[in-house]
Structures are given as C-alpha cells and as structure tokens.
Amino acid sequence: MIPIEYFLTLGAILFGLGLFGVLSRRSAILILMAIELMLAGVSINFIAFASYLDTDAFSGLIFALFVITVAAAEVGLALGIVLRLFRERRTSNVDEASDMRW
Amino acid sequence: MTDIFGQTLNLNYVLLLPEIVLLIFSMLVIGIDAFKRQLNISGNVPVGLALAGLVVALTLSILQVNMDEDFARLIQVDSFTSFFRILFIAITLVLIVGSHEYIEKSVSHVGEFYGLLLLATVGAMLMASARELLTAYLAIELLSFSLYIAVSLARSDRRSGEASLKYVLLGGVASASLLYGLSMIYGVTGATQYHEISAVLSAGDTGLTTPLLLGLVLIIVGLGFKASAVPFHMWTPDAYEGAPIPVTAFLSATSKAATIALFLRWFGGPLLPIASDWQFILSGVAVATMVVGNLVALQQVNIKRLLAYSSIGQMGYMLMAIVAVGSGFGSDATSAVLVHLAGYIITNLLVFISVTHFFNQTGQEEITSFKGLAQSNPYLALMITAGLFSLAGMPLLVGFFTKFILFQAVVSAGHLGLVTVAVVASTVSLYYYLMVVRQMYLYEPEDGTEQWRLSLTGYVTTLALFVSLVVFGLWGTPLYAAADAAAAGMF
Numbered sequence: 001m002i003p004i005e006y007f008l009t010l011g012a013i014l015f016g017l018g019l020f021g022v023l024s025r026r027s028a029i030l031i032l033m034a035i036e037l038m039l040a041g042v043s044i045n046f047i048a049f050a051s052y053l054d055t056d057a058f059s060g061l062i063f064a065l066f067v068i069t070v071a072a073a074e075v076g077l078a079l080g081i082v083l084r085l086f087r088e089r090r091t092s093n094v095d096e097a098s099d100m101r102w
Numbered sequence: 103m104t105d106i107f108g109q110t111l112n113l114n115y116v117l118l119l120p121e122i123v124l125l126i127f128s129m130l131v132i133g134i135d136a137f138k139r140q141l142n143i144s145g146n147v148p149v150g151l152a153l154a155g156l157v158v159a160l161t162l163s164i165l166q167v168n169m170d171e172d173f174a175r176l177i178q179v180d181s182f183t184s185f186f187r188i189l190f191i192a193i194t195l196v197l198i199v200g201s202h203e204y205i206e207k208s209v210s211h212v213g214e215f216y217g218l219l220l221l222a223t224v225g226a227m228l229m230a231s232a233r234e235l236l237t238a239y240l241a242i243e244l245l246s247f248s249l250y251i252a253v254s255l256a257r258s259d260r261r262s263g264e265a266s267l268k269y270v271l272l273g274g275v276a277s278a279s280l281l282y283g284l285s286m287i288y289g290v291t292g293a294t295q296y297h298e299i300s301a302v303l304s305a306g307d308t309g310l311t312t313p314l315l316l317g318l319v320l321i322i323v324g325l326g327f328k329a330s331a332v333p334f335h336m337w338t339p340d341a342y343e344g345a346p347i348p349v350t351a352f353l354s355a356t357s358k359a360a361t362i363a364l365f366l367r368w369f370g371g372p373l374l375p376i377a378s379d380w381q382f383i384l385s386g387v388a389v390a391t392m393v394v395g396n397l398v399a400l401q402q403v404n405i406k407r408l409l410a411y412s413s414i415g416q417m418g419y420m421l422m423a424i425v426a427v428g429s430g431f432g433s434d435a436t437s438a439v440l441v442h443l444a445g446y447i448i449t450n451l452l453v454f455i456s457v458t459h460f461f462n463q464t465g466q467e468e469i470t471s472f473k474g475l476a477q478s479n480p481y482l483a484l485m486i487t488a489g490l491f492s493l494a495g496m497p498l499l500v501g502f503f504t505k506f507i508l509f510q511a512v513v514s515a516g517h518l519g520l521v522t523v524a525v526v527a528s529t530v531s532l533y534y535y536l537m538v539v540r541q542m543y544l545y546e547p548e549d550g551t552e553q554w555r556l557s558l559t560g561y562v563t564t565l566a567l568f569v570s571l572v573v574f575g576l577w578g579t580p581l582y583a584a585a586d587a588a589a590a591g592m593f
Binding site for chain 1: 292
C-alpha cells in the first residue's frame with residue numbers, strides 16, 4: 001500500500017505551486033488557474049485522509065466533492081467579473097486595474 | 103430517519119423555516135425581475151417582495167428564540183443562532199428601507215441586487231448556526247459569492263469592477279487556505295462535527311502538533327481575511343470604496359458579524375481544547391489589526407475608505423476578546439463580544455445610511471465634501487456626529503457602554519497588555535472621527551447654504567437607529583440580557 005505521506009506531499013506541492021502562481025502571475029485568468037491548483041491540493045488531502053483514516057464514514061470524500069463543485073462555481077463567477085473589467089479597460093492584467101491605492 | 107450508522111437523524115424542517123423562506127423569496131425576486139417586461143410589473147415589486155420575505159423570516163426567527171435542537175447534526179438552532187438570525191435579518195431590513203432610493207438610482211440590476219442581499223443574509227445565518235465544518239464552509243461561500251457579485255453592481259463606476267476583481271481573487275486564495283487548514287484538522291481528528299473534534303482534541307495529545315499548528319495558522323489566515331484582520335486586510339479598503347454604499351454597509355455589518363460568529367463557534371467550541379496553541383497567534387493578529395487599522399485611517403480622504411479602516415480597527419477589539427475566550431472566560435467574553443457587535447452594527451448602520459443619503463443629494467464621498475453640512479442639513483450632520491462619536495466610544499452613546507463591557511471582559515481574563523493597546527488605539531480613532539465632524543461644523547458650505555431634506559424612509563431609519571443608539575447607551579440591560587442568553591447557549 002502506498003503510504004499516506006505520498007498523497008499529502010502531492011497535495012502540499014500542488015497547494016504551494018498554486019500559491020506561488022497567485023503571487024507571481026499578473027493575468028487575472030492565470031491567477032484563477034493557480035487558485036484551482038490550490039483547491040486541487042486541498043481535495044487530494046481530503047481524499048487521502050478519508051481513505052486512510054476515516055474508512056467507515058465518507059465526510060472527507062463528500063468534502064472533496066463539494067470543494068470541486070464550489071471551485072467550479074467560483075471560477076464561473078470570477079470569469080464574469082473579469083469579463084466586466086475587460087469591457088471597461090481592455091485588459092485582464094491585475095496591475096493595470098489599480099485606480100485605488102491605500 | 104436514521105443515518106448509515108443507524109443513529110437517528112432529526113429532520114425537522116421547521117427549524118430551518120427562516121432560511122427556507124428567505125431562499126424562496128430571493129429566488130422569487132430574481133425570477134420576477136428577469137421577466138418584469140413580459141409580466142408588466144412595476145419596479146416596486148422586487149423591493150416589496152424582498153421586504154415581505156425579510157419580515158416573515160424575522161417573525162419566524164423570533165418564534166424560534168427558545169429552541170435548542172439540531173437539524174440532521176448539520177445545523178444547531180440554539181439561542182446563539184437566534185441572536186444572529188435576528189441581527190442579520192434586521193440589518194438587511196434596515197439597509198433596504200434606509201437606502202432603497204440609492205439602490206434604485208445607483209445600482210445596476212436592482213432586482214438581482216435585492217435577491218443577492220437575501221442570499222447573503224441566508225449565508226450569514228447559516229455561518230452562525232452550522233455545527234459541522236462542511237456546512238460552515240458552504241455557508242461562508244454562499245455569503246462571499248453573493249457579495250462578490252453585489253460589490254460589482256455599482257452603476258457607471260469604474261472602481262466597482264476593480265474592487266470586485268480584487269475581492270474575488272483574494273477571497274479565492276483565502277478560501278483555499280481555509281480549506282487546507284480544515285483538511286489538516288480533519289486529518290488529525292478524523293471528524294467534521296464540532297463536538298467530535300472537540301472530544302478528540304480534549305482527549306489529550308494527538309502527537310500531531312505540526313499538522314495541527316499548520317491547520318490553525320491556515321484557518322486563522324482564511325477567517326482573518328473574511329474579518330479583514332491585519333495583515334490580510336488589503337482587499338477591505340478597495341472593496342469598500344468600489345462597492346455601492348449599501349453593500350459597503352453590508353460588508354462592514356453582516357459579513358463581519360458572521361465571521362465573528364464563526365470565530366466564536368470554532369475557537370470557543372472544537373478548537374477550545376488547544377487554546378494555548380492559537381492564543382498567541384490570535385493576540386498578534388489582534389494587536390496588528392487594532393494598530394494598523396486605526397493608524398492608516400488617519401490619512402484617508404474618502405469617507406468609505408475611512409470607515410473601512412475604522413471597521414478594521416473595530417474587528418481588532420473583537421479578535422482581542424476571542425483571545426479571552428481561550429483563557430477559560432468563554433461565556434463572559436462571548437457575551438461581551440456579542441454586546442459590542444450589536445452596538446457596533448447599530449452605530450455603523452446609522453453612519454452608512456446617513457452617508458448614503460448625503461451621496462444621494464450631493465454625489466460626493468470625499469471627507470472635504472462634508473463641509474458645512476451642519477448648515478445645509480443640521481439633522482443629518484447630527485446623525486453622522488452621533489454615529490462617529492459612538493464608534494469612538496464616547497459616553498452616553500452605545501459605543502461607550504459596549505466597549506467598556508468588552509475591555510472589562512478581556513481584562514478579567516488577564517490580558518491587560520492587549521487592553522492597553524486597545525485603549526491607545528481607541529484614543530487615536532477619536533482623532534479621525536473628529537476630522538469628519540470638524541468638516542461638518544467648522545466650515546462654511548462650498549456651494550451655498552441651501553437647505554435640503556431627507557426622504558421619509560431616510561428620516562424613519564436614521565431616527566430609529568439614533569434612538570436605539572441613545573437608549574442602549576443609557577440603559578443597556580436588554581442588550582446585555584440578550585447577549586448573555588445567546589452566550590449561555592454555546593457554553
């Protein structure tokens with residue numbers, strides 16, 4: 001059997017990559033993709049814990065299902081907002097959307 | 103009904119009636135608004151339906167005040183839940199009545215806007231009543247998603263889209279870290295029910311301190327973002343400035359109160375056995391929030407940004423009291439937080455509704471545009487002054503009474519250092535509140551001293567809030583009794 005640490009490391013790497021992407025990318029679309037990566041890491045964590053530690057209940061698996069669904073909804077919503085911003089400014093770069101400071 | 107383990111499940115839907123009613127009405131409002139041309143209905147129908155739904159839900163919540171039952175082990179309807187249900191419904195009700203002129207004039211998609219406000223209220227109510235991690239998470243997202251859209255609905259304001267984008271991107275990162283934290287807690291305890299987590303954690307050392315600490319830090323990051331705690335507050339001033347003013351008020355009242363409710367449920371419940379692990383993190387966050395919030399407010403020129411930083415400062419005081427919850431003074435500190443929360447919300451709504459009416463008349467939101475308001479509208483100037491003085495904690499107003507109770511509860515829990523910082527920060531805050539008052543009373547109006555009046559609903563809401571400000575300031579017993587009962591339901 002594969003030890004649980006392998007899955008947790010994978011989850012942590014995905015989460016870390018996502019966080020790095022959020023901090024380093026300037027396009028709103030790429031930031032959204034990076035957030036998806038973070039959520040994928042979370043789902044792997046939940047599934048690993050559910051199948052190794054909590055085998056007679058399904059709370060972790062259901063949690064992962066909901067995380068996936070909510071993430072899809074969030075991307076749909078955020079893309080709508082990006083679209084509105086693009087109509088107003090012809091850009092989806094978050095650095096150029098900075099009318100407000102401090 | 104029984105679950106897969108053969109344990110009985112209580113599926114008493116009556117417990118959820120306030121939420122169900124609000125959901126149905128929000129769908130009705132959105133649906134009717136979509137077909138208003140075909141059905142040929144007047145523009146007043148959406149707001150009427152929204153108000154009707156809120157009144158019905160408020161009545162149902164008041165009828166359930168003495169309940170203490172769980173729904174399918176997901177939602178607990180107790181006195182704590184009832185306190186927040188009534189609070190949240192009342193906030194939305196007052197906001198809609200007080201600023202419907204603004205909403206009709208300066209918000210695009212009016213019907214959807216009302217529907218979103220109702221949905222956000224449901225999310226906030228569920229956040230206060232969840233007794234299981236997944237339910238709490240979904241409630242957080244219901245509140246946040248509704249607000250992401252509502253922030254972007256200011257008509258012909260370029261700042262609105264930018265504010266919403268910043269809010270949704272940072273909010274996504276915050277939810278992801280919150281979820282990672284929750285997965286760690288789930289991994290350590292193998293449970294998502296609050297009472298099971300609490301049982302596992304209080305049973306003793308799980309031998310897994312590192313994942314537990316990581317989980318705690320990430321949960322504090324995620325919730326701290328929703329509560330605008332420093333250093334996760336960067337979205338707050340931008341979202342507040344770009345949003346339509348009623349949404350700003352909603353963000354500063356319901357969204358903050360719901361996050362504090364969740365803080366109390368989690369840190370006073372499942373995470374209480376490991377209080378010594380999170381107390382020092384949370385005290386650091388509380389001190390940073392009080393100091394940064396109040397200091398940066400000093401240099402603001404826009405009233406919405408000023409109020410944003412002021413609400414960050416106020417969150418710091420409440421986070422400080424949550425540290426006190428961990429010191430074994432749970433019931434006292436919780437009741438103090440609830441009293442302060444209620445007082446803060448009454449005051450903040452008064453200020454925001456007054457600012458809304460000022461904007462309706464003048465179309466401006468800079469602090470310097472308040473010049474001479476004492477001459478052109480003495481009533482509104484008095485309302486704003488009373489609200490700002492109460493936020494600063496001046497005696498005779500509710501802000502003094504609630505802040506006194508809050509600080510006293512934290513001192514008796516033995517956190518004298520925190521309270522010292524809070525008192526200094528609170529003194530600093532008086533300066534920037536007075537800057538606004540100075541503009542109104544010491545300067546001549548720039549464009550003539552022409553008098554103007556508020557609308558009838560404007561007078562009714564501001565006067566009602568002003569009266570409760572003064573009455574609770576002089577005689578706070580009913581507020582204190584309600585908060586005590588709510589806190590008793592939790593401990």
